[in-house]
Amino acid sequence: MNKYFDESISRTNTYSYKWDARKKFFDSDEVLPMWVADMDFRSPEPVVNALINRAEHGVFGYSSTSNSHDEAIVNWLEQRHNWEVKKEWLTYSPGVMPTIGFLIACLTNPGDKIVLQSPVYYPFFDVINRSGRVIVDNALVLEDYTYEMDLEKLEKQLDSSVKMLLLCSPHNPVGRVWSRDELTRLGEICLKHNIIIVADEIHADLVFKQNKHIPMASISDELAQQTITCIAPSKTFNIAGLQASSAIISNPEIRLKFRKEINKYSLTMMNNFGLTASEASYKYGGEWLDQCLDYIYENHQFVKAFVEKNMPLIKVVQSEGTYLVWLDCRKLGMNGQELREFMLKEAKVALSDGFIFGETGDGFTRMNIGCPRALLVEGLERIHAAYHSTFG
Ligand SMILES: Cc1ncc(COP(=O)(O)O)c(C=O)c1O
Structure with missing residues (x-):
């Protein structure tokens, strides 16, 4: 655990594509956004301070x-x-x-x-x-x-x-x-x-x-x-x-x-x-990055263990980097559009549909895990609840 990355920072009304454009893209403010590839973490302090100094210069x-x-x-x-x-x-x-x-x-x-x-x-x-x-x-x-x-x-x-x-x-x-x-x-x-x-x-x-x-x-x-x-x-x-x-x-x-x-x-x-x-x-930013990578890696291990234990029809593709996890959902027996609806409407989680990454992505979905563990847990639990009521 790491306090810096555990911190949950509201991003609504910050011109955030991932958070503020939910209404526009998913017609809902309720879906948990785990789609667009940016992270929900605060940038390294030296970066934030450099920007403050620059802004104060005026x-x-x-x-x-x-x-x-x-x-x-x-x-x-x-x-x-x-x-x-x-x-x-x-x-x-x-x-x-x-x-x-x-x-x-x-x-x-x-x-x-x-x-x-x-x-x-x-x-x-x-x-x-x-x-x-x-x-x-x-x-x-x-x-x-x-x-x-x-x-x-x-x-x-x-x-x-x-x-x-x-x-x-x-x-x-x-x-x-x-x-x-x-x-x-x-x-x-x-x-x-x-x-x-x-x-x-x-x-x-x-x-x-x-x-x-x-x-x-x-x-x-x-x-x-x-x-x-x-x-x-x-x-x-x-x-x-x-x-x-x-x-x-x-x-x-x-x-x-x-x-x-x-x-x-x-x-x-x-x-x-x-x-x-x-x-x-x-x-x-090097030191921040090393800690961030440890955190993302732990998030990845968490997703893997959670999915293996609770949702055996979904498989987590082995990842060597990035904060994106590629989930093989083909055994759920849904086409791409059905999988999208299931994640959005049943689970209330916004992921990136596999089919947008090409035909070979059909039946898969991409989850962004560059977020505090608590948000990740909430996203996984929402998917699990929907999975449980549909597949037992
Ligand atoms: C592989 C890859 N290339 C490019 C981009 C976008 O880069 P930029 O915002 O600098 O155009 C992304 C963003 O997710 C990406 O994953």
Whole structure:
């Protein structure tokens, strides 16, 4: 137990998407929100204090990034991920999803094919579809309650119109932290077929102790030249509402193309509070993060034990990181829509429907466990009560 993370902080009327948009999305203020991927924890104190100081200064003009901000990112990547990054490789964007959209626009053409690995963070589908590119789904394979990449199938799916691969590492929603071996084999295929890798590593810091996140671009110089890495302090330190993220691009040609693309929309400046929080997080947030990870891991173990004991028809997919738990509900015998209704109407819990993560997610649901234990217990008990009255 940890007092800091046990604290229940009301988020209603704070412009919170997860809490305040319940009425709009679920037509109810009663459902317990365990959907959108942010946490209900207070951010690290040094981050909160940096924001207070910034606010008290009282002048909020246009901002520019600073050497100390960039240094904070570079040092974090070296210390946490053993990855040496040069400051000039850093580029900025308000979010990882906008970055991916810009990369698709400047590095591929309409009609080109882009690989994703479903079930996967659903905006990956949208960003490819909306840009007029074509999805190639190299679906993950579930074996013994853990997911694997299907690289043999990937080789068969590739042709000369496949130009890019969106890698989710660690993977949302299935919680895999890809091993060096898996990433190396995937990287070799991409190098062989000249496929650009967009590595969405937004969950890189949210990895349980037994596992190690390997940045795709750190594997070899060749891969670094063909990989764009998207990172952000948003998930790690719970500051998603401040909208600051970076793309690390060591290939100078790709970097120039990306910068030109971002310039098209005059998106060259960052939010001042985002920069303030980002620098403070990377400089002083490490200790908080370690405690937060212990807490999330315990939450995960709690969910596993609770579900195994009380709801044997539901299986918890083995997770190696992230604060998202992927629940296999296929044995409940409901289709995706029925499962949604069951969770919302019977259990009164808002989860993320599995089918939005692709067809391969049908029959699954994603639970956000980045919350105080008491809220987690309440959510599980609500589901259990509904389960008990339906399945005994
Ligand atoms: C894998 C992944 N990528 C991107 C995002 C969103 O990033 P941003 O808010 O920076 O666009 C999320 C948020 O849940 C995510 O899980």
